[in-house]
Amino acid sequence: MCQALAKGKVRFTEPSGEPPTTFPFMDFSPSEDHEAIRDGVRRVCVQFPDKYWREKDEQHEFPWDFYQAMADGGWVGIAIPEEYGGGGQGITEASIVLEEVAASGAAMNGCSAIHLSIFGMEPVRKYGSPELVNEILPKVADGSLHAAFGVTEPDAGTDTTSIRTRAERDGDEYVVTGAKVWTTKAPYCDVCLLLVRTTPKELCDGPTQGMTLLLVDLQDPAVDITPIPKVGRNAVVSCEVRYDGLRVPVSRRVGEEGQGFRYILDGLNPERILISAEALGIGRVALKKAVAYANSRIIFGRPIGQNQGLAFPLADSHARLHAAELVIRDASWRYDKGLDCAAQANLAKYLASEAAFECADRAMQTHGGFGYAKEYDVERYWRESRLMKIAPVSQEMVMNYVSNKVLGLPRSY
Amino acid sequence: MKVVVCVKQIPDPALPGELDPSTNYLKRDDKLILDESDSYGVEMALQLVESAGGGDVSLVSMAPNGAVGGLRTALAMGAEGAVLVSDAALAGTDALGTAKVLAAAISRMSPDLVLAGVESSDGYTGTVPEMIAGALNIPSITFAKQIQIEGGNVKVQRQTEAGYDDVECPTPALVSVTAGVVEPRYPSFKGIMAAKKKPVEELDLSALGIDSSSVGKNGARQETVQVTDAEERQAGEIIEDDGDAHEKIIEFLGELKVI
Ligand SMILES: Cc1cc2nc3c(=O)[nH]c(=O)nc-3n(C[C@H](O)[C@H](O)[C@H](O)COP(=O)(O)OP(=O)(O)OC[C@H]3O[C@@H](n4cnc5c(N)ncnc54)[C@H](O)[C@@H]3O)c2cc1C
Ligand SMILES: Cc1cc2nc3c(=O)[nH]c(=O)nc-3n(C[C@H](O)[C@H](O)[C@H](O)COP(=O)(O)OP(=O)(O)OC[C@H]3O[C@@H](n4cnc5c(N)ncnc54)[C@H](O)[C@@H]3O)c2cc1C
Numbered sequence: 001m002c003q004a005l006a007k008g009k010v011r012f013t014e015p016s017g018e019p020p021t022t023f024p025f026m027d028f029s030p031s032e033d034h035e036a037i038r039d040g041v042r043r044v045c046v047q048f049p050d051k052y053w054r055e056k057d058e059q060h061e062f063p064w065d066f067y068q069a070m071a072d073g074g075w076v077g078i079a080i081p082e083e084y085g086g087g088g089q090g091i092t093e094a095s096i097v098l099e100e101v102a103a104s105g106a107a108m109n110g111c112s113a114i115h116l117s118i119f120g121m122e123p124v125r126k127y128g129s130p131e132l133v134n135e136i137l138p139k140v141a142d143g144s145l146h147a148a149f150g151v152t153e154p155d156a157g158t159d160t161t162s163i164r165t166r167a168e169r170d171g172d173e174y175v176v177t178g179a180k181v182w183t184t185k186a187p188y189c190d191v192c193l194l195l196v197r198t199t200p201k202e203l204c205d206g207p208t209q210g211m212t213l214l215l216v217d218l219q220d221p222a223v224d225i226t227p228i229p230k231v232g233r234n235a236v237v238s239c240e241v242r243y244d245g246l247r248v249p250v251s252r253r254v255g256e257e258g259q260g261f262r263y264i265l266d267g268l269n270p271e272r273i274l275i276s277a278e279a280l281g282i283g284r285v286a287l288k289k290a291v292a293y294a295n296s297r298i299i300f301g302r303p304i305g306q307n308q309g310l311a312f313p314l315a316d317s318h319a320r321l322h323a324a325e326l327v328i329r330d331a332s333w334r335y336d337k338g339l340d341c342a343a344q345a346n347l348a349k350y351l352a353s354e355a356a357f358e359c360a361d362r363a364m365q366t367h368g369g370f371g372y373a374k375e376y377d378v379e380r381y382w383r384e385s386r387l388m389k390i391a392p393v394s395q396e397m398v399m400n401y402v403s404n405k406v407l408g409l410p411r412s413y
Numbered sequence: 414m415k416v417v418v419c420v421k422q423i424p425d426p427a428l429p430g431e432l433d434p435s436t437n438y439l440k441r442d443d444k445l446i447l448d449e450s451d452s453y454g455v456e457m458a459l460q461l462v463e464s465a466g467g468g469d470v471s472l473v474s475m476a477p478n479g480a481v482g483g484l485r486t487a488l489a490m491g492a493e494g495a496v497l498v499s500d501a502a503l504a505g506t507d508a509l510g511t512a513k514v515l516a517a518a519i520s521r522m523s524p525d526l527v528l529a530g531v532e533s534s535d536g537y538t539g540t541v542p543e544m545i546a547g548a549l550n551i552p553s554i555t556f557a558k559q560i561q562i563e564g565g566n567v568k569v570q571r572q573t574e575a576g577y578d579d580v581e582c583p584t585p586a587l588v589s590v591t592a593g594v595v596e597p598r599y600p601s602f603k604g605i606m607a608a609k610k611k612p613v614e615e616l617d618l619s620a621l622g623i624d625s626s627s628v629g630k631n632g633a634r635q636e637t638v639q640v641t642d643a644e645e646r647q648a649g650e651i652i653e654d655d656g657d658a659h660e661k662i663i664e665f666l667g668e669l670k671v672i
Contacts, residue, residue: 032609033606033609036485036489036605036609037602037605039486040489040599040600040601040602040605043599043600044599047599069599072601073599073600073601073602074601074602074603074604075602078602087602087603087606
């Protein structure tokens with residue numbers, strides 16, 4: 001082995017072809033645990049077939065029995081530390097759970113039902129007081145407590161620091177006034193992790209200062225929740241939520257006053273990784289349906305999949321999904337190892353949501369007219385995978401991140 | 414109370430199975446999984462022990478190449494340990510040989526009750542459980558839909574075409590469980606992780622004191638003489654509707670004597 005390599009100065013394979021043993025490259029050998037997790041989640045999901053999700057979506061009904069089955073199996077709490085009754089696993093394992101849920105055909109209706117419980121309370125675990133952590137985490141882990149996440153406002157989505165919902169201190173309480181939009185699952189949630197302004201932006205040293213994270217009670221009379229009619233993922237509502245003088249005990253503040261934005265930022269990378277895995281799962285199920293249909297539908301005396309005009313887009317989607325999967329694994333592995341993963345998590349989200357929507361669109365095209373019918377489910381994947389290009393972060397904002405932070409181009413936001 | 418459940422590990426039925434053309438044996442080189450037919454026995458055993466307020470559920474399996482994939486699933490459901498019999502000399506063992514081997518393994522475990530499936534999903538001769546009981550010289554009850562242990566007796570609702578019979582016998586006994594009579598629990602995440610640490614004792618023929626010539630291909634009294642493909646399903650008859658299609662369908666069903 002060359003000297004520089006032995007000292008860890010050279011990162012990549014030498015011309016001699018010797019593998020760089022000092023650099024911790026990813027390990028692609030199959031993991032028995034991961035296979036067991038996939039198998040375990042599939043066993044739960046087979047109980048909830050396409051028909052179940054079609055009906056839940058059409059009837060705008062939360063999938064309670066699915067949620068309960070996932071909670072009972074310990075899958076909802078998989079990434080919560082064992083000391084709070086969770087599974088103590090990393091973001092890699094959590095992303096595998098969500099990928100399998102999506103790939104079972106549950107797609108976003110299944111994933112969004114459990115998504116926030118899986119890693120959404122990480123800011124509480126990391127920055128919350130011991131009392132808050134001990135109260136909240138065990139209930140999230142066993143599925144008995146539902147939590148929402150309230151950041152986006154009518155005039156502040158991508159531009160988070162422009163939020164106007166404010167909390168004023170009154171003795172031992174904060175009084176919260178304002179409006180959020182798109183708060184997912186709000187009507188069924190006990191609590192919401194809410195980002196509020198405690199100091200107006202104008203009075204702060206920087207725009208990211210002066211925001212605070214509160215864990216608020218969503219079922220209080222001072223909270224008014226209105227579902228927003230939307231394109232898809234209709235089993236799980238997203239809502240406009242008004243806070244009209246909601247009183248929140250100071251003990252429900254997560255971490256320090258004024259530091260809320262920093263706490264939220266911390267959770268963004270894992271969130272992106274999970275969303276990428278959900279997109280990947282939808283891509284997988286869309287591709288599976290497309291291939292089955294392309295093999296069985298006979299037109300002009302031969303299976304339509306024999307036409308390269310249909311086959312190549314599907315093969316291309318397979319390639320893109322596989323590439324996205326590798327970037328997801330790169331990002332989740334880095335996160336679990338405690339390495340910086342912002343660039344990888346952003347790329348994973350970009351590639352996976354692009355690949356998934358494109359694949360769902362091709363699956364619809366493969367199905368011809370039936371692709372537009374509800375009966376074949378691909379239209380659901382099409383509607384649901386579209387979402388990931390917008391939320392939780394838009395493709396443009398990912399490109400902004402890459403342009404500015406990775407490539408060093410001037411900033412546009 | 415100690416319950417031993419026989420679980421067969423089989424090639425995944427979702428994958429296309431293949432026979433070895435030289436021996437006509439089913440190829441079992443890939444990962445083996447828990448036969449769904451046996452998940453009911455495992456569930457039944459767990460329920461019995463839970464309602465008895467204590468006891469132990471152990472598994473026994475015979476499978477090639479030290480396969481444990483299916484055992485891990487049953488352990489993840491809640492069984493406490495397993496015995497696996499695996500030996501190259503077992504290749505080609507018939508149902509009787511399988512029963513002898515399993516009986517030898519079970520007798521070392523001294524259970525109060527042995528459960529098995531009525532028939533496996535791949536071999537489905539439906540004969541192994543009764544031959545195990547024969548080899549162990551204990552009573553056996555087939556087609557159980559419900560099992561209760563009371564004192565030294567096992568009480569079984571034995572499924573029949575018309576309903577069920579109540580059958581009772583003293584323990585130790587062997588009972589074969591009808592598929593579908595209980596809802597097998599799915600392994601939880603914690604169950605899966607715990608299963609990795611549960612003991613699986615692997616035994617070969619010499620550990621069981623079985624002469625290898627009495628089992629395997631040479632000991633088998635069952636021989637696969639010939640294998641032919643199952644007949645392809647014929648395409649159905651399509652009746653074009655010229656206004657009288659309903660009559661033609663009624664006539665067709667009449668010929669089949671279904672109406
Ligand atoms: C179904 C659904 C569920 C949601 N759930 C939640 C939830 O639970 N909690 C929550 O807080 N939020 C939630 N959201 C909100 C989501 O995170 C936001 O919609 C998203 O961040 C985009 O913000 P916006 O809608 O305000 O878009 P805007 O910020 O108004 O942006 C509009 C468009 O302009 C583009 N754009 C803006 N600035 C730039 C720039 N500098 N360069 C290039 N393009 C730019 C954006 O990419 C976007 O395409 C949800 C949204 C949906 C649709
Ligand atoms: C030609 C041939 C080759 C074979 N080669 C091999 C081999 O290489 N390696 C090998 O291990 N076996 C081998 N076997 C044995 C075979 O796989 C079956 O175990 C045996 O024939 C049982 O028949 P069955 O599946 O019809 O059981 P059934 O009588 O239908 O099964 C009923 C129940 O008995 C129990 N049971 C049956 N088999 C087993 C088992 N193996 N372990 C635990 N419980 C069981 C289960 O509870 C099952 O639900 C071979 C059999 C034949 C006929």
